[in-house]
Amino acid sequence: MNKTRVFKTIDGCEAAAYVAYRLNEAMAIYPITPSSPIAEWCDQWASEGKKNLWGTIPAIVEMQSEGGAVGAVHGMLQTGSMSTTFTASQGLLLMIPNMFKIAGELLPTVFHVTARTVASHALSIFGDHGDIMACRSTGWAMLGAASVQETMDFALIAQAATLRSRIPFIHYFDGFRTSHEVSKIEMLDEAVLRALIDDKLIAEHRSRAMTPDKPVLRGTAQNPDVYFQGREAANGFYSACPGIVQKVMDEFAEQTGRKYKLFDYVGAPDAARVIVLMGSGCEAADEAVEYLNHKGEKVGVIKVRLYRPFDGKRFIESLPAFVRKIAVLDRTKEPGATGEPLYQDCVTALMEETAAGRSHLKTLPQILTGRYGLSSKEFTPAMVKAVFDNLSVATPKNHFVVGINDDVSHTSLDFDPGFSTESDKVVRALFYGLGADGTVGANKNSIKIIGEETSNYAQGYFVYDSKKSGSMTVSHLRFGPQPIRSTYLISRANFIACHLPGFLDRYEMLRSLVPGGTFLLNTPFGKDEIWTTLPTPVQQSLLAKKAKFFVIDATKVARDSGMGGRINTIMQVCFFALSGVLPKDEAIDAIKNSIKKTYGKKGDEVVQMNLKAVDNTLAHLHEVAVSENKLNGAGPLLPPITPNAPAFVRNVLGKIAAGDGDDLPVSAFPNDGSFPTATAQYEKRNLALDIPVWDEKTCIQCLKCVAICPHATIRAKVYDAAELKNVPATFKSCDARVPEFKGMKFSLQVAAEDCTGCRICVEVCPAKNKTEAKLKAINMRPQAPLRAAEVANWDFFLKLPEFDRRKIKNSSLRQQQLLQPLFEFSGACAGCGETPYIKMLTQLFGDRAVIANATGCSSIYGGNLPTTPYATNGCGRGPTWCNSLFEDNAEFGLGFRVSIDKQKQFAEELLTKIAPQVGDDLATQILVADQSDESGIYDQRERVAALKQKLQTLDSPEAKLLVPLADQLVKKSVWILGGDGWAYDIGYGGLDHVLASGHKVNVLVMDTEVYSNTGGQMSKATPRGAIAKFAAGGKPSGKKDLGLIAMSYGNIYVASVAMGAKDEHTLKAFIEAESFPGPSLIIAYSHCIAHGIALDQGVGARQQKLMVESGQWLLYRYDPRRAERGENPLQLDSSAAKSKVKDFMLTENRFKMLTKSKPDDAKKFFAQAQVDADRRWKFYQSMAARETKLDDGQPIASKPSATVDQQP
Amino acid sequence: MDLTTNYLGLKLRTPLVVSASPLSEEIDNIKRMADAGASALVLYSIFEEQLRQDRLELNRNLENGTNSFAEALTYFPEPKEFRLGPEEYLKHIAAAKKATKIPIIASLNGSSNGGWTSYAKQIQQAGADALELNIYYIPTDLHLTGTEVELTYLEILKEVKATVKIPVAVKLSPFFSNFANMAKRLDDAGADGLVLFNRFYQPDIELETLEVKPNLLLSTPMAMRLPLRWVAILHGKLRANLAATSGIHRAVDVIKMLLAGADVTMLCSTIIRHGIPQIAMIERDLVDWLEEHEYESVAQIKGSLSQKNCAEPAAFERAQYMKALTGYALPPT
DSSP: OOOOOOEEEEEHHHHHHHHHHHTOSEEEEOOOTTTHHHHHHHHHHHHTTOOOTTSOOOEEEEOSSHHHHHHHHHHHHHTTOOEEOEEOHHHHHHHHHHHHHHHHTTOOOEEEEEEOOOOSSSOOOSOOSHHHHTTGGGTOEEEEEOSHHHHHHHHHHHHHHHHHHOOOEEEEEETTTTTSOEEEEEOOOHHHHHHHSOHHHHHHHHHTSOOTTSOOOOSOOOOTTTHHHHHHTTHHHHHHHHHHHHHHHHHHHHHHSOOOOSEEEEEOTTOSEEEEEOSTHHHHHHHHHHHHHHTTOOEEEEEEOEEESOOHHHHHHHSOTTOOEEEEEESSOOTTSSSOHHHHHHHHHHHHHHHTTOOOOSSOOEEEEEEEOGGGOOOOHHHHHHHHHHHHSSSOOOSEEESSOOTTTOOEEOOOTTOOOOOTTSEEEEEEEEGGGTHHHHHHHHHHHHHHHSSOEEEEEEEOBSOSSSOEEEEEEEEESSOOOOOSOOSSEEEEEESSHHHHTTOOGGGGEEEEEEEEEEOSSOTTTSGGGSOHHHHHHHHHTTOEEEEEOHHHHHHHTTOTTOOHHHHHHHHHHHHOSSOHHHHHHHHHHHHHHHHGGGOHHHHHHHHHHHHHHGGGOEEEOGGGOOSOOSOSOOOSSOTTSOHHIIIIIHHHHTTOGGGOOGGGSOTTSOOOSOOGGGOOOOOOSEEEEEOTTTOOOOOHHHHHOTTSOEEEEEEOGGGOTTOOTTOOOEEOOSGGGTTOEEEEEEOTTTOOOOOHHHHHOOOBOSSOTTOBSEEEEESGGGHHHHHHHHHHHHHSOOOOGGGOOTTSHHHHTTSOOSBOSOSSOTTOSSHHHHHHHHHHHGGGEEEEEOSSHHHHHHHOSSOOOBOOOTTSOOOEEEOOOSTTHHHHHHHHHHHHHHHHHHHHHHHHHTHHHHOHHHHHHHHTOOOSSHHHHHHHHHHHHHHHHHHHTOOSHHHHHHGGGGGGGSOOEEEEEEEHIIIIIITHHHHHHHHHTTOOOEEEEEEOSEETTTTOEEOTTSOTTOOBBTBTTOOOSOOOOHHHHHHTTSSSEEEEEOTTTOHHHHHHHHHHHHHSSSOEEEEEEOOOGGGOOOGGGTOHHHHHHHHHHTTSSOOEEEOHHHHHTTSOSEEEOSOSOSSOHHHHHTTSHHHHHHHHHOHHHHHHHHHHHHHHHHHHHHHHHHHHHOOOOTTSOOOOOOOOOHHHHSOO | OBOOEEETTEEESSSEEEOSOGGGGSHHHHHHHHHTTOSEEEEEEEEHHHHHHHHHHHHHHHHTTTTSBTTBSOSSOOOSOOOOSSHHHHHHHHHHHHHOSSOEEEEEEESSSSSHHHHHHHHHHTTOSEEEEEEOOOOOOTTOOHHHHHHHHHHHHHHHHHHOOSOEEEEEOSOSTTHHHHHHHHHHTTOSEEEEOOOOOOEEEETTTTEEEEOOOOOOGGGGHHHHHHHHHHTTTOSSEEEEOSSOOSHHHHHHHHHHTOSEEEEOHHHHHHOTTHHHHHHHHHHHHHHHTTOOBHHHHTTTTSTTTSSOGGGGSHHHHHHHHHTOOOOOO
């Protein structure tokens, strides 16, 4: 056995990466949550020059999709490399076709999969076995780890077994629960890796590789005569595989002392009731079984390790002889099946083994099936107990679910949420932090300190918000003397800390505090002032639980220590001081050492700042004497949703917003995944400490602030002076300045409770105060004192009538921005660069927009529950929105278009037929209507309304068919939205096809130049020299010119825009794109938090301007209609560079960081980037300057082409 | 013609030294400047605040937005190490030394004590022949006394001198109550040279945007009057060498500075404006003038018209100012 035991505190992704990196030499990667960090680790190690087990740096290539990654891996394997990839969910599904091939060709490899829900009625990034189960038929072995330790161990076992068996392996572990759980584990020594991996087998793998020196032919096409036989030829490999895996496990045990079996039984040897399951749920079940047996029950659990090939014999052998009832739990749902997959395998095995007389079981046990834990739904010992209880009753519920309340099909088991198996020896701490304050980072650091500096075991799990601004994080930390198997959230905490006082008003966080527990609050109030400011339920909990209560003004300590808003170090010191996990002085020394280790490479200033914060903390930490106080709180908790919301929003979405979504029963939900829009308005998040305040005297009414506001929280209206009756006292208005609105009033109003305080509006404001130039027409002021008045003002503002759309000149930004946005208060990052484009789209076309949205940031802030930002106007019209997948968005949108056009065409045909009954005039007007502007659409809606009324009176079959189609006679605007990861990479093939099809779809690519949503991985839109994930050494190649490719077709409207640089240009592009009768493509530069810019200080628009001024981003419009008129279709709308590309690059961390990590490369790439920009400019300039004539062969806009629509 | 001169203990071929500028960021430029006749070269400045700022900014940018959202726990890969100190600058010194034979003077720009010392030592280790401390300090605190400001300068110099063995010059601003006294105290504190003067890029106002913007303007020959006066006044009164900088564009400017008493004259704007060959042209014109006026060497001309050696010492003082004022007349209409 290996003697040196090294423990580290890491998460499941790092554990898998640790082994995968060492045991492979070629990898193809692609980002997808939650597996991305595995690939990120590997890419980073490679860029640092870390070597694998054989002393070479693995080659890593990022592909355009998982489909591409698996294709590359297939090629790597066929040519003799040790190769791997990492993925999950849809990504794994995209790999399936190649996986059949890889298995069919007996190529040894291990794919490390963070098992994740497959999107069905909704997308979910969380964990279950839906993706794994979708691969059952591929012929891959499947080995499932239940913990971080097992993840590291099984990564090795799978690799050893694949080499020996030649069967490819999926090594899977539960997404988030295991992939992102931080846990103290014993690291595998490289000697153990060497002991299990036989170089001879690698040589054999290489000897089978394709080489012209020893040519073979693979991938043949076979006919009915032989295919079947060939398919059966590999059976022996599958029957040998389980034995091989067990042998590897036994050898592994000799090396490490950790013993595993294909089916590990834990529990009473004479158990009558047994649960069978796999993945992280095994740990919770193990904990529950131990507890229940200790209480005198006879129960057990089988942890399925090797799910495929399923070894029925070993499964039966693992069952205790006296078992009477078995519940097989599946973490997936297979609608319409006789049961979920693991259950079916177990039933088959039981019947086959029993029938064959190979079973040692005394009686044939009853076998039941149940589902649990879909999308990381909590799975706790209480639920395990409920399953055992169900097995105890005479007629147990079968095909049950546990963990939810199914009040529709009544399949759920009741469980007692109060049931707990947690040992008193385990310290359990909960931290409620603000995303931006560093809480999670500090807690990860605390776990490392405790895990690595004490003999304690430690576990950390982190729950994040689905919103990207002002998000709450909840950290669940456990420490104890024994390995921790609690793979579920903490419900009974010894220590709770609230790092943002505002959360206390909204979340009932003390519910989880045990009697006598400790509560720590970051608050500006002192120990003598805090009590009466607490919400009454908080006081009640503190008093009832006789809690110890401490306060600190961490925000002030952070500020005084130069830490800005990062209170992480301060709260970490408080935790150690109060929790007693370590003696105080020892803990502080450990924190200081850790600070030096963590921040050392970032320079002494950063270290000193943190050390200062440590030293400043304890003097500011004060205890509040709870027992000396009485119940006199500030009132109830704030409602998560405003009371004026519709019932569904209040009762369902409100529960989710309050963090109580787990309590909602099945009946609360729509059965097809449809949700109402316009719900974000009811979730008042009050995120901004400072909000913009309008100075009407300085304002020039340009409405640039309204246009750029990412959250639609700053708006303008022009209205009749008569509307200013019963106006709130502080509501501001002035005379409208636009000549067309002469005599009317103008107001600019901020939604104080929805504003995120990003200050981008202030930064773009061009108006300066005449006496104090630092002031503009809008200035940031503290929100709290203004809140009440501004809420009343906002309500008043909303009630002011919307300006008649028909009278607004849309080409002028200061008029166009009066249009009501139908995209508001999204959960995007404060200062987001994408959302202003979507907002503009909805202002212009939202009342008739059908949106297909690629997966990514825009689908998350656009469509994540609880509330959604797409809104409706006074007539109830607004964008209708759907996300299909990441890879198929263009095709999805094209489907909308073809379908809508077909319905419209059919409606026209029907209308033509029944024109005499409808009235020829009305029918003709409808059929020939000009709907190219607002008036035309307005009039058509009026006509269609009249038609619908008329249809009610008609009885012909055509009239009946026309009723549900009549609204299609009004123009619909189809928009296809997504980011650069979609448009340049994974969805490019589809996008190219859809653009080439000639169909009237509008494509908006919000180009952040990285995969923003998954944490900034390189895409083909990433510019040269930028550091991104998967391009840790700076991207060596230039950016793909998507616009140029699209222009080459000649019949596509193409625009490249940057709203922050030239807002009216963006506006013009949107209007032209939508009016173009063929496909349009707008590539919209979107600044992003992943660029390493101070987004929270409103610099986004400035960065866009700098980029355009440096020539790094061009503004242009390519309109095929101009070619039809004999004009050059390309208009270059930005001028020659005023500055160097490098000057721009040095203002963003994505570039500047390279000068600090690889300065020589930075120099080289930056110089090349300048060459790129100069060349691009010259090329575009010459294209735009080209003289064109009508007959010069320039393609013109064409009708949808038949050829591209047809299959070959 | 003997053009040699001594500066900071270095024997230089001519008094034509290139001062700190972005030109020296490229090794190729350094080579070309040496080939064009520069007798020594002050490298571009390493800015103390810039390095500190970079570190804080990098830390903030790497932390910003992290651990907030489940799908994006970080936004950047974090390399094992960063080069956040003067590493690149040090490499550049070594490369410059390798590329040319002329003395390379490193330039360290900052305004507070602390941080300097370790950089100065590393600069010495990297092979710089001398160090120019550019103390760029603009006191704006209404409560800060002149004495305190002066003490800061002296402390910085003392700290650096105690750390390194290579000669140290101080590049100064002229804005002291008694510049002569300040020069003397720096001389006493061990400065090997005084570089007169630092050019403070004064802010401007952009009328269109109503913003205050610093804008870099190249010097004009007019700018040489201030250093000319102080070089002349200080010549022969200090141990430290005197380097004249600002507004030296042509050979005649060099000659004037030498007459006033400068040991070296520093060239920058003129090279940026006219190109690197300008150095050779100035040298040729300098030789021509010296020959024409029958001088034998730079040593001979140096300081011959300093305050100490000129016929009208008061011309460098207030009397000159009074004369200029009274002698000024409106142009005829």
